[in-house]
Amino acid sequence: MLKLKLSSKFYNQIAINKTIKDYSSLGDIKFIKQGDYFVIHFNKVKSNIIKIIADEFGNYVLAQMIKNK
């Protein structure tokens, strides 16, 4: 299973939720909070995007945070 860890000191939950909503068509994406990190789990992701989805997701969350600042 693919995982992405984002620091809760930098990334906020609103931006993560928005990104999950926008990426919902690309796979089954969920997150849990573990200490100072949001751990995002990617399931049922298409094989052609599996290499980039986590990194693209991280960039998208960053963009959402800046937009909503």
Next chain:
Amino acid sequence: MKKNKTNYEFILNSSIYSLSVVLGASYLFINKVYISLDGDPKKKIKVFFKSKPETSIDEFKKIIGDFKNELLNYSLREQIVKSNQKVREIIIAQALLSPLYDTFQDFVEESDEKDETEDPLGITKTWEEHFGKKEKLSVKKNKNAKT
């Protein structure tokens, strides 16, 4: 500072580069590289770069350099914004209040004009104009008669 051909990371002192500066600079490059942040926003900010599949090695190096320049650019902008904040507030307040100020000035001018022509309580009149000279003389005569 760690680096290889497709990954690069460095640590920024947040007393020099604030989080808003790092976020602002990052936003300009997220279409070219993958960027993630870690560390402590109040002490040290770790910035991780990962090359996108379509980005060449030379281009990646250039992006890292441009990012560092952009950090300086954003921090300078932030300093200018802070130093000019009061001036901007005054200018905005003046712009917003100027229509009200003009209305107030018109009102004051109108009321000043009325004051010059009208004297309903007769404040501007002299004693003689109020009571006349003859009355004063008669009062003096009465006083002399009593003594």
